[in-house]
Amino acid sequence: MDFQVILNNFGFLFFQGFLGFGDFAGGTLRLAIPAIVLAFPLGIIIGLGRLARTRWISFLATIYVEFFRGVPLVMVIFWFWFIIPNLLGVSLPEYGVALTAFVVFEAAYLGEIVRAGIQSVARGQVEAAAATGLSHTNTMRHIVLPQALRNMIPALVTQFIVLLKDTSLASIIGYIDLTKAAQIVNNREIRPFELYLFIAVVYWLCSYGMSRYAGSLERRLSAG
Amino acid sequence: MKQVLRVLLITVLLVGINESARAQTTLEKIERTGTIVIGTRTGSPPFAYVNKNNDWVGFSIDLVEKAIVPVLAKKIGKSIKVEKKESAPQTRIPLLTSNAVDLIAETMTDTQARRESVDFSITYFVTGAQFLVKKGSPINGIKAAAGKRIAAQQGSTNARIIRERVPSARLVEFPDQPAAFQALVQGQVQAYTNDGIQLAGLKAKAPKPDEWVVVGEFYSYEPYGMAMRKNESDFRHLVNVGLMDAIESGRYFEIYEKWFGKKGEVPYPLSAETKRFLQMQVVPK
Amino acid sequence: MSYQFDWSVLFSGQSGSWLLQGLITTLQISALAWLLALVLGIFAGSFRTLPIGPLRWAASCYVEFFRNVPLLVWMFFWYFGVPPLLPQAVQDWLFDHGAEFWAGMFALGVYHGARFSEVIRAGIQSIPSTQFEAAVSTGLTIAQTYRLIIIPIALRLIIPPATNESLNLLKNSSVALTIGVAELTFQTRQIETYTARAIEALTAGTLIYLLLCLCIAALVSRLERRFAIPGMIVQMRAE
Numbered sequence: 225m226d227f228q229v230i231l232n233n234f235g236f237l238f239f240q241g242f243l244g245f246g247d248f249a250g251g252t253l254r255l256a257i258p259a260i261v262l263a264f265p266l267g268i269i270i271g272l273g274r275l276a277r278t279r280w281i282s283f284l285a286t287i288y289v290e291f292f293r294g295v296p297l298v299m300v301i302f303w304f305w306f307i308i309p310n311l312l313g314v315s316l317p318e319y320g321v322a323l324t325a326f327v328v329f330e331a332a333y334l335g336e337i338v339r340a341g342i343q344s345v346a347r348g349q350v351e352a353a354a355a356t357g358l359s360h361t362n363t364m365r366h367i368v369l370p371q372a373l374r375n376m377i378p379a380l381v382t383q384f385i386v387l388l389k390d391t392s393l394a395s396i397i398g399y400i401d402l403t404k405a406a407q408i409v410n411n412r413e414i415r416p417f418e419l420y421l422f423i424a425v426v427y428w429l430c431s432y433g434m435s436r437y438a439g440s441l442e443r444r445l446s447a448g
Numbered sequence: 449m450k451q452v453l454r455v456l457l458i459t460v461l462l463v464g465i466n467e468s469a470r471a472q473t474t475l476e477k478i479e480r481t482g483t484i485v486i487g488t489r490t491g492s493p494p495f496a497y498v499n500k501n502n503d504w505v506g507f508s509i510d511l512v513e514k515a516i517v518p519v520l521a522k523k524i525g526k527s528i529k530v531e532k533k534e535s536a537p538q539t540r541i542p543l544l545t546s547n548a549v550d551l552i553a554e555t556m557t558d559t560q561a562r563r564e565s566v567d568f569s570i571t572y573f574v575t576g577a578q579f580l581v582k583k584g585s586p587i588n589g590i591k592a593a594a595g596k597r598i599a600a601q602q603g604s605t606n607a608r609i610i611r612e613r614v615p616s617a618r619l620v621e622f623p624d625q626p627a628a629f630q631a632l633v634q635g636q637v638q639a640y641t642n643d644g645i646q647l648a649g650l651k652a653k654a655p656k657p658d659e660w661v662v663v664g665e666f667y668s669y670e671p672y673g674m675a676m677r678k679n680e681s682d683f684r685h686l687v688n689v690g691l692m693d694a695i696e697s698g699r700y701f702e703i704y705e706k707w708f709g710k711k712g713e714v715p716y717p718l719s720a721e722t723k724r725f726l727q728m729q730v731v732p733k
Numbered sequence: 734m735s736y737q738f739d740w741s742v743l744f745s746g747q748s749g750s751w752l753l754q755g756l757i758t759t760l761q762i763s764a765l766a767w768l769l770a771l772v773l774g775i776f777a778g779s780f781r782t783l784p785i786g787p788l789r790w791a792a793s794c795y796v797e798f799f800r801n802v803p804l805l806v807w808m809f810f811w812y813f814g815v816p817p818l819l820p821q822a823v824q825d826w827l828f829d830h831g832a833e834f835w836a837g838m839f840a841l842g843v844y845h846g847a848r849f850s851e852v853i854r855a856g857i858q859s860i861p862s863t864q865f866e867a868a869v870s871t872g873l874t875i876a877q878t879y880r881l882i883i884i885p886i887a888l889r890l891i892i893p894p895a896t897n898e899s900l901n902l903l904k905n906s907s908v909a910l911t912i913g914v915a916e917l918t919f920q921t922r923q924i925e926t927y928t929a930r931a932i933e934a935l936t937a938g939t940l941i942y943l944l945l946c947l948c949i950a951a952l953v954s955r956l957e958r959r960f961a962i963p964g965m966i967v968q969m970r971a972e
Binding site: 290291293294295296297298299302303306307385389390392393403416417420423424427428431432435 | 797798800801802803804805806809810813814897900904905907908918931932935938939942943945946947950
């Protein structure tokens with residue numbers, strides 16, 4: 225064990241790999257945060273779509289969800305990497321491809337969280353709203369969604385943890401995230417134990433911190 | 449959004465082809481953007497890797513920047529930037545066909561099967577598959593690999609040959625070099641097979657280089673070429689002219705010395721035979 | 734589009750048998766890992782609901798430790814980190830008998846066991862505490878109560894989320910290719926290298942995963958209806 229290798233390459237691993245500042249296209253947080261922010265609105269549309277009364281809308285939303293939940297993320301990343309340039313005739317940078325793939329993929333999972341959140345709002349609420357004369361859209365907007373969103377927060381944080389760990393798969397298309405940065409250093413130094421231990425600790429701190437946060441939110445919400 | 453996406457996916461899956469996307473040749477693209485995008489590796493020293501200062505450098509990158517780009521720039525009449533993207537055995541051909549990169553410059557072996565999908569430049573490096581083993585190992589060549597645990601790189605031509613010629617060997621394929629080397633160090637496998645030059649690179653960088661030996665005759669022939677999209681002979685000609693000029697003027701050998709010379713990253717002297725072969729590929733002006 | 738499709742590569746040469754081998758390996762490693770994950774998940778999940786401090790603490794440590802680090806890292810840990818700790822004879826035996834498969838299986842099983850346990854814990858906590866009190870008051874010990882009453886009910890309640898987790902496990906088995914397990918994604922890439930046909934190979938792999946997941950989901954939803962406990966599962970259906 226010789227942790228000198230971590231110290232020597234800390235700047236590359238942390239700033240380039242984890243945060244995404246540097247000469248290469250990369251960064252774990254630079255991918256994970258925009259991905260969840262952009263995937264969330266799409267997830268709301270899909271979640272609402274699955275509950276829509278119009279048949280074909282709920283059908284399309286269901287297909288979307290079932291398709292992306294039935295395919296490994298690795299495959300989705302490959303698809304975007306190869307197909308977008310073929311169809312559009314322009315090549316997207318790695319960052320664009322990875323971000324699009326994650327947004328599209330995560331939206332399917334977020335859609336399910338949104339759906340469960342909406343369904344967790346008591347039936348009586350909807351009926352009461354309808355009884356006061358609110359339209360379906362207004363009921364959704366003013367009564368159901370605000371409560372559903374609140375119920376969803378813990379699940380969203382959990383999904384973000386999953387996303388954060390999944391970004392390691394973007395390394396397949398040459399996106400330099402924390403895992404890839406460690407691999408690059410390892411290619412040169414051949415110190416797998418120290419490097420993988422280091423990134424495991426970084427991931428662990430982030431994930432555990434956030435899951436504690438999600439837990440405390442859950443408790444506060446269920447109490448409130 | 450989702451419908452659009454779904455329709456796109458299904459269109460591609462079922463119908464497949466429309467002829468709208470590809471409107472310009474590689475040369476036109478380079479002229480328009482002033483950039484050539486190359487696909488290369490981050491972990492194949494000394495051909496292409498990220499060095500201690502975290503710069504992306506290597507022998508094949510130097511060849512592009514110092515031999516090919518000047519020729520292209522002269523032809524087009526303006527200076528050209530080089531943009532690097534990572535390519536791997538599994539992604540490099542799709543990278544080309546999807547226009548994401550214009551030239552693959554890494555440890556890619558020119559084969560007949562690959563020539564069905566892409567075009568290659570003249571050969572710019574020659575090597576062959578060997579084995580890396582612990583000093584004193586009984587494995588001394590491909591025949592001795594029978595019944596042994598052998599590591600290879602996923603998607604390499606070597607893995608394929610071992611599987612065909614020594615079916616009794618227990619082949620374990622790893623996605624990258626460090627994983628395979630780690631398995632060799634710990635004894636998960638008894639030998640690691642790859643192109644001789646890559647094994648020499650690995651040995652040179654290992655914590656204790658003296659513990660390892662590269663053994664065996666070349667059991668395959670691995671001529672490295674630079675790959676391009678098919679049927680673009682103008683572009684391919686310029687790439688070849690760049691390489692041929694460099695070999696003829698001796699600049700190629702300067703670059704070779706920098707990476708493979710006695711003081712280079714991986715000492716790997718050029719044999720007289722290989723030098724002659726490279727020179728014979730140069731056609732008269 | 735510059736790409737010329739050639740679907741025949743999937744049916745010529747060895748492609749078909751590779752895909753089949755890959756599929757079998759994926760199913761084997763997933764099935765074994767699933768069993769391991771289920772056992773670990775049931776124990777850890779139950780322990781975390783027990784009023785016994787040390788057990789709860791041990792289970793929490795296991796869960797938090799394993800589920801918060803990417804699976805990719807665990808693959809390396811089980812394949813490279815664990816064998817040197819074993820006696821030489823065991824190491825040699827393992828290396829001769831597909832160490833990468835077993836390491837991959839453990840990585841998947843232990844990682845997903847931690848995630849399963851969360852599902853099972855939620856299931857147990859959703860059972861009204863009156864069930865527990867009633868069981869104990871009839872003279873059952875805590876262990877018997879869990880074995881005979883709580884866990885059987887919990888397992889039925891958690892079928893939907895547990896199915897999701899199981900499908901995640903199946904899909905995550907693709908990460909095992911990083912330590913050289915020749916599963917489905919590995920074979921998909923193999924076809925690509927032999928034939929230089931990326932999109933066709935990718936399509937084949939994607940479709941196989943998709944079909945597999947849809948079949949399992951359909952099978953489970955039939956099981957779920959069969960094992961439903963009247964009055965305890967609120968069927969949630971889209972309007």
